[in-house]
Amino acid sequence: MYDQYIVCEEGFRAREDGVTGGIVEVRMPYYRGLGLSMVEAVDLTLDGRPVPPSRTTFTVHGNTYTFDQLRTTFDDRWEMGERAQLAFETDEPLAPGEHDVAVSVRLRISYMPVPGGGRDRKRLTLAA
Amino acid sequence: MTAPAHRIKRGVSLYSFQDEYFLRTLSLEDCIRESAAFGARGIEIIPEQSIPGFPRLTDEFVEDWFGWMEKYGTTPVATDLFLDTKLYADRWLTLDEQIASVHRDIDIAVRLGARIIRAIINTPPEVMEGAAPYAEEKDVRLLLEVHAPFHYGHPWILEHLEVMHRTQSPALGLMPDMGTFVKRFPRVVSDRAVRDGADPKLVDYIVKTYDDHGDTHALMDIMNYRHGGPVEVGLARQATHYIWTDPRSMLEHMPLIGHIQAKFYEMTDQGVEYSIPYDEIVPVLVEGGFDGYLSSEYEGNRHIQDAFPVDSVEQVRRQHALFARLLGEEI
Numbered sequence A: 001m002y003d004q005y006i007v008c009e010e011g012f013r014a015r016e017d018g019v020t021g022g023i024v025e026v027r028m029p030y031y032r033g034l035g036l037s038m039v040e041a042v043d044l045t046l047d048g049r050p051v052p053p054s055r056t057t058f059t060v061h062g063n064t065y066t067f068d069q070l071r072t073t074f075d076d077r078w079e080m081g082e083r084a085q086l087a088f089e090t091d092e093p094l095a096p097g098e099h100d101v102a103v104s105v106r107l108r109i110s111y112m113p114v115p116g117g118g119r120d121r122k123r124l125t126l127a128a
Numbered sequence B: 001m002t003a004p005a006h007r008i009k010r011g012v013s014l015y016s017f018q019d020e021y022f023l024r025t026l027s028l029e030d031c032i033r034e035s036a037a038f039g040a041r042g043i044e045i046i047p048e049q050s051i052p053g054f055p056r057l058t059d060e061f062v063e064d065w066f067g068w069m070e071k072y073g074t075t076p077v078a079t080d081l082f083l084d085t086k087l088y089a090d091r092w093l094t095l096d097e098q099i100a101s102v103h104r105d106i107d108i109a110v111r112l113g114a115r116i117i118r119a120i121i122n123t124p125p126e127v128m129e130g131a132a133p134y135a136e137e138k139d140v141r142l143l144l145e146v147h148a149p150f151h152y153g154h155p156w157i158l159e160h161l162e163v164m165h166r167t168q169s170p171a172l173g174l175m176p177d178m179g180t181f182v183k184r185f186p187r188v189v190s191d192r193a194v195r196d197g198a199d200p201k202l203v204d205y206i207v208k209t210y211d212d213h214g215d216t217h218a219l220m221d222i223m224n225y226r227h228g229g230p231v232e233v234g235l236a237r238q239a240t241h242y243i244w245t246d247p248r249s250m251l252e253h254m255p256l257i258g259h260i261q262a263k264f265y266e267m268t269d270q271g272v273e274y275s276i277p278y279d280e281i282v283p284v285l286v287e288g289g290f291d292g293y294l295s296s297e298y299e300g301n302r303h304i305q306d307a308f309p310v311d312s313v314e315q316v317r318r319q320h321a322l323f324a325r326l327l328g329e330e331i
Helices: B014-022 B026-038 B058-073 B095-111 B125-138 B155-167 B187-195 B198-210 B219-225 B228-240 B245-254 B278-287 B311-327
Strands: A021-026 A037-044 A049-050 A056-060 A061-064 A082-087 A098-106 A116-125 B009-013 B042-045 B073-079 B116-119 B142-147 B172-176 B260-262 B295-296
Touching: A021 A098, A037 A056, A037 A082, A037 A116, A037 B260, A061 B026, A082 A116, A082 B095, A082 B155, A082 B311, B009 B014, B009 B026, B009 B073, B009 B116, B009 B311, B014 B026, B014 B295, B026 B058, B058 B073, B073 B095, B073 B278, B073 B311, B095 B116, B095 B125, B125 B155, B125 B172, B142 B155, B155 B219, B155 B245, B172 B245, B187 B198, B187 B228, B198 B219, B198 B228, B219 B295, B245 B278, B278 B311, B295 B311
Parallel strands: B009 B042, B009 B295, B042 B073, B073 B116, B116 B142, B142 B172, B260 B295
Antiparallel strands: A021 A082, A037 A049, A037 A098, A056 A061, A056 A082, A098 A116
C-alpha cells in the first residue's frame, strides 16, 4: 500500500551542507505513523547503484538521525504521510538533470509475521 | 422501507479517508466535517494516524478536537490502539510493558472523550485481562477487534472469550470487523492484481475458488505450481485472509459487542457493497439489539490509487446512504 507515494516528486536536490551528495524526500508506505525504532531500513539506489545506509541520514520534522541511531530511537516518529529527508553522500557531485531514484522501506509491524514496507522508483530531476 | 425499532447509530472511522489524509488533500477537520455532512455523527479516530506527535497530545490539539465536535455536531466514539510488541529490535515487549502501552492508550481515549477503544487483533488475552481494571476505573471499554481471518470459533478468539467470560469485566468486549463477512472476492483487489501484471487466468482461479467458498488453504501453493509469481501468490494470500462466515454468528456474542467496524472495499454505482452483504448484516444487528455505532471503514483506496482517482468521501457517503436505508431512516 502507498508504495507509489514513497518517493516524492518534489524536493530532490543537492546538499547544501558542504557534503557531496543530495537529498530525496520520502514518505512511509503505511497508514499510520510509526516509532523510529521500527523503521528498519530506507534503502536508496541511485542510478542503479545502492547507496550504503552508512552514507545516508534520515530527518523527520527537523530531527536528523543515522540509521544506527534509528534503531534505538523510541521517542520520535515518522508520521503518516510526512515527507522525511533522506540525505545521501556520493563520491562525485550529482550531475544536473534526471536521475533514477529507487527507495525501499522496511518496517517492523508488530501484528505482521513478515516485514512491512514497500518500494518505489521514479525518475527525478535535480532541482537547479 | 421500514426497519424494526432499533438504537443503532451511524459513525465513521477516519481510517476511511487515509488516502486523502496521507496526501494532505483533507485535513483532520475536513474529515470530521465531511462525515457529519452525511449524518455520520460518531467519530472513530486512530490517534497514531491522525495526531502528529502521538503519544503526546497537546492541550491545543485537544481543544481543537472538542471544538470540531461541537462545530459539526459530532461525538468522539472510539479510538483504535496498536500494540507495538516489536518496539525493540532484539526482544519482545514484556507483559507489563504491553499492559502499560494499553494504559497509555486508555488515557488518550479518555482525553479525546471516547468511551470505546479498539484493541488490535494481536493484543494477547492476558494483556486484555491485565488492562481491564484500569479500563474499568476510567470507564472505557476495551474491545478486541474480530478481524479476518479470525472468527468466533477460532482458538485465538476463544482464548479471548474465555477471559471475558471468566473475569466478567464490564470493560472487555468485542468489536466485529465486517471484513469477516466477505461473501465474494473484492474486485478492486483482483483488478489491481491484473494491473500489476498477474496472469488473468490465475486471478480468475483465485476469485472463483473464493466465491465458491472453496478451500483456499493451498491457493498460494497452487499459484506456485501454475507458475505464478509474487503478484499471484500475494493475491492468493489475500484470499486466505478474507473470510465469509454467517453474520448470525455474532448473535450469541451480542452482550459483548460494543462497536462495529463497517469495513468495505467498494460501494458500487448501484449503492451496494460489492463483497460484503450489508443487507444480511444490518438485520442481524437489529435482531441482536445492538445499540452502538456502525462505523465506516473504507479500505478500497489502497487498491485503486495506482490507476483511479480516490474519492473516499463519496465512497463513505454511499455506504451511509445504504445504512440509512437499511436502518429505516428518512432520507
